[in-house]
Amino acid sequence: MEINVKYFGQFRDFTGKREESLEVADGITVEAIREHVRGIYPKIAAKEQVLVAVNGNFGSLDQVINESDKVAFFPPVSGG
Amino acid sequence: MIKIQHEDIDVETVLESVKSPSSGGVVTFLGTVRDNAKGHNVEQMSIEVYEEMVYKQLEAIESEAQKKFGVHKITVVHRYGDLEVGDNIVFIAVAAGHRGEAFDACRYIIDELKQRVPIWKKETTPEGEIWVEGEKHE
Numbered sequence: 197m198e199i200n201v202k203y204f205g206q207f208r209d210f211t212g213k214r215e216e217s218l219e220v221a222d223g224i225t226v227e228a229i230r231e232h233v234r235g236i237y238p239k240i241a242a243k244e245q246v247l248v249a250v251n252g253n254f255g256s257l258d259q260v261i262n263e264s265d266k267v268a269f270f271p272p273v274s275g276g
Numbered sequence: 277m278i279k280i281q282h283e284d285i286d287v288e289t290v291l292e293s294v295k296s297p298s299s300g301g302v303v304t305f306l307g308t309v310r311d312n313a314k315g316h317n318v319e320q321m322s323i324e325v326y327e328e329m330v331y332k333q334l335e336a337i338e339s340e341a342q343k344k345f346g347v348h349k350i351t352v353v354h355r356y357g358d359l360e361v362g363d364n365i366v367f368i369a370v371a372a373g374h375r376g377e378a379f380d381a382c383r384y385i386i387d388e389l390k391q392r393v394p395i396w397k398k399e400t401t402p403e404g405e406i407w408v409e410g411e412k413h414e
Contacts, residue, residue: 202326204324204326204394204396205324205396205407206396206407208324209407244412245412245413247413249326249329249394252328252329252332252333253329253332254392254413266328268326268329268394270326270394270396271396271407271409271410272409272410272411272412272413273390273391273392273393273394273395273396273410273413274390274395274396274397274407274408274409274410274411275323275325275354275365275366275389275390275393275394275395275396275397276307276354276365276366276386276389276390276393276395
């Protein structure tokens, strides 16, 4: 299935993209899609913490992602 | 109330909006752009937000603070875009019956914001641009 993912913060510089479509296996989990993205972008893989949001919430690692979900990758936040 | 905006924060208006006859005090936090960080100079700051998620996370934090501390009214305004040294970044105003819960709730909100609200700062320094490293997310 195709999942649309967005990148924020430093990850936009690492990927050179705001968003893209990824072809992933049906029933992929948050943990697995994170590994998938780490596999594509060595600079993301080198970061200690890669946060994943699903529909605006922090996903648990075993959460299953559906095709219509909004998935976002970003480093630890630094607002305030 | 939660607001994400580029334009400057009208602190007076926010303050008036949280006051009520049953509240005995308002505690506020105003975050501003500092001209230095970790030993280097900062000339400008650029703030990026994942807006849809920012609202969701801040609404959750607001409702947690209301439940935990029993405060009356909360407003959080955060800016995005390009800012100069001294500019306002974030303003939190909490009205409560008494000062104790207002201070506690205000502290809770800014601490949680720094942990889980998807906002990122990039500093312009004499040596180039630096993304600010966030605290590790628990």
